[in-house]
Amino acid sequence: MGRHRSGAKKDPVIVIVEPYGGSTRMHSPSLPHVYFDDASVTRGDGVFETLLIRGGRPVNVERHVRRFARSAELLDLPEVVEETWLKATLEAARAFGDDQDGSCSWTLSRGRAATGNATAWIVVRPLPDSVYEQREKGVRVMLAERGYELPGKKNRKKFPWLAVGAKSLNYAAAMSVVRYAHQEGFDDVIYVQGETVLEGATSTVVVTRGNKLRTPLGLDSIMEGTTQALLFEFAQAQGLSVKAKELSVEDLRAADGVWLVSAARTAVKVTRLGQEKLPKNKDAVDVAALLDRAIAAQVGA
Amino acid sequence: MGRHRSGAKKDPVIVIVEPYGGSTRMHSPSLPHVYFDDASVTRGDGVFETLLIRGGRPVNVERHVRRFARSAELLDLPEVVEETWLKATLEAARAFGDDQDGSCSWTLSRGRAATGNATAWIVVRPLPDSVYEQREKGVRVMLAERGYELPGKKNRKKFPWLAVGAKSLNYAAAMSVVRYAHQEGFDDVIYVQGETVLEGATSTVVVTRGNKLRTPLGLDSIMEGTTQALLFEFAQAQGLSVKAKELSVEDLRAADGVWLVSAARTAVKVTRLGQEKLPKNKDAVDVAALLDRAIAAQVGA
Numbered sequence: 001m002g003r004h005r006s007g008a009k010k011d012p013v014i015v016i017v018e019p020y021g022g023s024t025r026m027h028s029p030s031l032p033h034v035y036f037d038d039a040s041v042t043r044g045d046g047v048f049e050t051l052l053i054r055g056g057r058p059v060n061v062e063r064h065v066r067r068f069a070r071s072a073e074l075l076d077l078p079e080v081v082e083e084t085w086l087k088a089t090l091e092a093a094r095a096f097g098d099d100q101d102g103s104c105s106w107t108l109s110r111g112r113a114a115t116g117n118a119t120a121w122i123v124v125r126p127l128p129d130s131v132y133e134q135r136e137k138g139v140r141v142m143l144a145e146r147g148y149e150l151p152g153k154k155n156r157k158k159f160p161w162l163a164v165g166a167k168s169l170n171y172a173a174a175m176s177v178v179r180y181a182h183q184e185g186f187d188d189v190i191y192v193q194g195e196t197v198l199e200g201a202t203s204t205v206v207v208t209r210g211n212k213l214r215t216p217l218g219l220d221s222i223m224e225g226t227t228q229a230l231l232f233e234f235a236q237a238q239g240l241s242v243k244a245k246e247l248s249v250e251d252l253r254a255a256d257g258v259w260l261v262s263a264a265r266t267a268v269k270v271t272r273l274g275q276e277k278l279p280k281n282k283d284a285v286d287v288a289a290l291l292d293r294a295i296a297a298q299v300g301a
Numbered sequence: 302m303g304r305h306r307s308g309a310k311k312d313p314v315i316v317i318v319e320p321y322g323g324s325t326r327m328h329s330p331s332l333p334h335v336y337f338d339d340a341s342v343t344r345g346d347g348v349f350e351t352l353l354i355r356g357g358r359p360v361n362v363e364r365h366v367r368r369f370a371r372s373a374e375l376l377d378l379p380e381v382v383e384e385t386w387l388k389a390t391l392e393a394a395r396a397f398g399d400d401q402d403g404s405c406s407w408t409l410s411r412g413r414a415a416t417g418n419a420t421a422w423i424v425v426r427p428l429p430d431s432v433y434e435q436r437e438k439g440v441r442v443m444l445a446e447r448g449y450e451l452p453g454k455k456n457r458k459k460f461p462w463l464a465v466g467a468k469s470l471n472y473a474a475a476m477s478v479v480r481y482a483h484q485e486g487f488d489d490v491i492y493v494q495g496e497t498v499l500e501g502a503t504s505t506v507v508v509t510r511g512n513k514l515r516t517p518l519g520l521d522s523i524m525e526g527t528t529q530a531l532l533f534e535f536a537q538a539q540g541l542s543v544k545a546k547e548l549s550v551e552d553l554r555a556a557d558g559v560w561l562v563s564a565a566r567t568a569v570k571v572t573r574l575g576q577e578k579l580p581k582n583k584d585a586v587d588v589a590a591l592l593d594r595a596i597a598a599q600v601g602a
Contacts, residue, residue, distance in 0.1 A: 014337055034335035034342050036315055036424050041335050042406070043472040044345020075473070076480065105343070110476075123337050147460030148449050159448030161478035170471035171344040172376070175411075177462035179377065 010100070012125035015092045019108060019120035021081035024088040026095065027121070038119055040109035044169040047071035049106045051089070052263045053124055056098030057299040058089045060263065063226040064106070067167060072108055074166040078118045080108065088122050096124040103127055103264035107169070131265050135288065138271035139187040139260060143249065144177055146191050146198070152220045167223065174201045186272075188260060190252075193221075197247040203262035204228040205247070207255035208285045212241040214251075227261045231287070234294030240285065249273075257283035267291045311401070313426035316393045320409060320421035322382035325389040327396065328422070339420055341410035345470040348372035350407045350527075352390070353564050354425055357399030358600040359390045361564065364527040365407070368468060373409055375467035379419045381409065389423050397425040404428055404565035408470070432566050436589065439572035440488040440561060444550065445478055447492050447499070453521045468524065475502045487573075489561060491553075494522075498548040504563035505529040506548070508556035509586045513542045515552075528562045532588070535595030541586065550574075558584030568592045 014027040027033050039045035049068045052059040069080040085106060096102045102124045111118040150164050178201050181189045190205060191198040197205055197216045204225030207214050213235050215228050232242040252258050258270040258278060267288040270278055315328040328334050340346035350369045353360040370381040386407060397403045403425045412419040451465050479502050482490045491506060492499040498506055498517045505526030508515050514536050516529050533543040553559050559571040559579060568589040571579055 012337070029337065032333045032336045034337070034339070035333045036313070036330065036335070036422065037426075038335070038342070039476070040345075041339070041342045041408075041410075042349075042470070043476050044470050045473040045476055048343075075477070107342075109342075121337065125338075144462070145460065147456075147463045148451050150449050155448075159446065161445070161481045162448045162474060163477060168473055169343070169345050170473045172346040172469055172471045173463060175340070175344050175346055176376070176464060180462045 010096065010126050012123055013092045013095045015088045015122045017084060017088045017120040017122060019078050019081075019111075019118040021084045024084070024091060026091075029123075033121065034119075035112050035114070037113040038109055039111055039113070040107060040119070040169055042113075043110075044171070045075075046107060046109035046169045047075055047077065047167055048108070048169055048171075049167065050263050051104040051106070052266065052295070053093045053096055053102035053104050054295055055299050056093055056096065058093050058104060059295050059298055060226055060230045061086060061089065063229055064263070067224065067226055068106055068108070071166040071168065074163040075110075075168060077108055077110060085122075092122045092124045101127050101264070109169070127264060134187060134265060134268045138269040140185070140272035141188050141190050141200075141260070141270045141274075142181040142184060142186040143192050143274050144181075144189050145193065146221070149193075150221050156220075164220070165223075177201050190260075190270075190273075192249060193219075195248045195250070197249060197252060198222050199225075200260045200262070203260040203265070205252075206231065206259045206261050206267070206287060207247065207252060208257040208259070208283045208287060209255055210284055212243070213285065213287070214242075214247060215244050216247045217244045225261065227263050227266070227291070230294050230298075231261060231267070231291050234297065235285075235290060238290075253278075257285070257287065259287040261287070261291065266295070311397065311427050313424055314393045314396045316389045316423045318385060318389045318421040318423060320379050320382075320412075320419040322385045325385070325392060334422065335420075336413050336415070338414040339410055340412055340414070341408060341420070341470055343414075344411075345472070346376075347408060347410035347470045348376055348378065348468055349409070349470055350468065351564050352405040352407070353567065353596065354394045354397055354403035354405050355596055356600050357394055357397065359394050359405060360596050360599055361527055361531045362387060362390065364530055365564070368525065368527055369407055369409070372467040372469065375464040376411075376469060378409055378411060386423075393423045393425045402428050402565070410470070428565060435488060435566060435569045439570035441486070441573035442489050442491050442561070442571045442575075443482040443485060443487040444493050444575050445482075445490050446494065447522065450494075451522050457521075465521070466524075478502050491561075491571075491574075493550060494520075496549045496551070498550060498553060499523055500526075501561045501563070504561040504566070506553075507532065507560045507562050507568070507588060508548065508553060509558040509560070509584045509588060510556050511585055513544070514586065514588070515543075515548060516545050517548045518545045526562060528564050528567070528592070531595050531599075532562060532568070532592050535598065536586075536591060539591075554579075558586070558588065560588040562588070562592065567596070
């Protein structure tokens with residue numbers, strides 16, 4: 001229910017959030033709400049999360065709110081008031097409706113220079129057509145080096161201003177690498193470091209081999225995956241073996257199935273890795289179906 | 302004229318620009334104009350420039366527009382239509398008035414997801430009080446490593462998606478390092494790589510020794526300085542020696558004067574480098590006065 005494409009294009013729902021806790025209000029998507037001097041727009045200075053809305057309910061909210069709070073802390077933003085975000089998210093999800101999946105984004109910005117106050121809002125919108133296509137047909141993936149290296153865990157404290165690990169609005173590189181991949185005939189990107197697999201541009205890598213699910217070990221430069229965590233928790237409860245371990249490009253080639261897992265798109269299968277076709281129907285575990293069940297267990301949809 | 306602090310706090314002036322060339326329109330600063338789905342706000346996906354407005358006229362426009370156009374090209378944004386930006390800038394500067402300095406920012410964003418069209422605007426606002434204070438009293442500077450390394454010129458082509466050298470809206474790290482410096486009792490930051498001097502967080506380093514002006518050699522990770530270029534061109538015409546060369550932290554300590562040069566703040570003197578006080582009245586060349594003359598030669602103010 002809701003996870004399939006709907007004919008009707010719905011309007012987005014916007015809820016403005018009082019970042020220090022307190023009231024929320026609906027805002028018309030046909031009117032702008034961000035001011036010229038908001039740090040989100042002048043500097044990309046803020047944090048975000050993207051959640052799935054299914055059956056009119058937000059999915060995996062606790063993990064998202066924890067990561068959101070940690071991102072805000074790393075960037076020295078006002079403390080995330082969980083109740084306010086949860087309340088506003090439920091309100092937005094309800095207004096969006098239960099007939100189709102929605103992508104819900106949370107934004108917490110350092111705010112307006114004029115006021116010195118943080119700004120915050122939630123947007124729920126329909127998924128783009130490309131997401132439904134990728135869920136159905138899978139994705140062709142380009143392997144890419146990041147091109148830079150951030151300090152490892154031991155060195156991070158020497159560079160607190162980098163706020164490594166925060167999901168910040170400085171996200172143009174992730175968009176840029178996917179744009180580049182499109183030009184080269186691919187749909188998405190998996191970052192590697194030499195032969196070591198890191199993560200997708202905006203997703204977590206999961207591979208299957210028999211009844212085992214594996215994800216790259218949380219190296220320093222990998223964003224902790226909220227959806228992968230939900231998937232693994234559910235899979236383990238079903239008796240599957242789940243583990244984070246170092247994965248090489250060769251491990252991807254040898255896997256039964258390679259998947260990219262993220263909140264709104266859920267799980268999409270990798271059909272091509274660079275110039276190489278991956279096996280189609282080899283896997284014993286359908287990760288997309290498994291994740292759908294994990295989601296259903298949460299939202300009853 | 303105009304370069305000194307004015308008692309009156311003026312309203313900002315906003316001009317919305319048609320990014321593909323064409324019309325411009327004034328927008329009230331008391332109303333928001335950026336939509337929830339604009340790439341500038343969702344991803345920091347866009348480019349910017351900051352210019353000085355003095356005597357009601359934009360300063361050093363040609364260099365800014367060239368860098369802006371190159372940034373846009375690196376990020377695969379629509380081509381910058383120079384006439385449109387120049388016309389809109391003159392319009393905004395005139396509306397701002399000639400009684401005080403203004404900071405003028407150009408923004409070109411990848412634009413709204415809903416329309417697929419780029420968005421663009423200009424804002425002119427009064428300088429914050431801190432800028433006038435720093436012009437007068439100088440700045441205490443913390444030395445900091447960036448914490449990451451971008452690919453050098455030879456390797457850049459391997460990572461086109463990093464768009465190294467573009468002045469993008471992904472600027473939170475520069476804000477974050479200055480925030481950190483404030484907490485530590487400093488006003489600003491000079492980035493170093495080991496003992497090699499790179500640049501200020503949002504400015505170019507210039508040192509004086511006798512009648513010589515020096516700036517760090519344009520290493521890969523240094524943003525080309527438009528204001529430093531204006532300064533050096535003018536200084537050379539006055540018979541001073543100007544050169545870009547590799548500078549060490551020791552060279553800063555041994556200099557007659559160390560300055561941070563940028564568009565809106567112009568030139569501010571470094572009074573303290575880490576724990577070390579720098580000499581006060583040693584320099585033969587007053588870089589701030591020299592830059593003011595270079596600016597005056599441009600705008601007749």
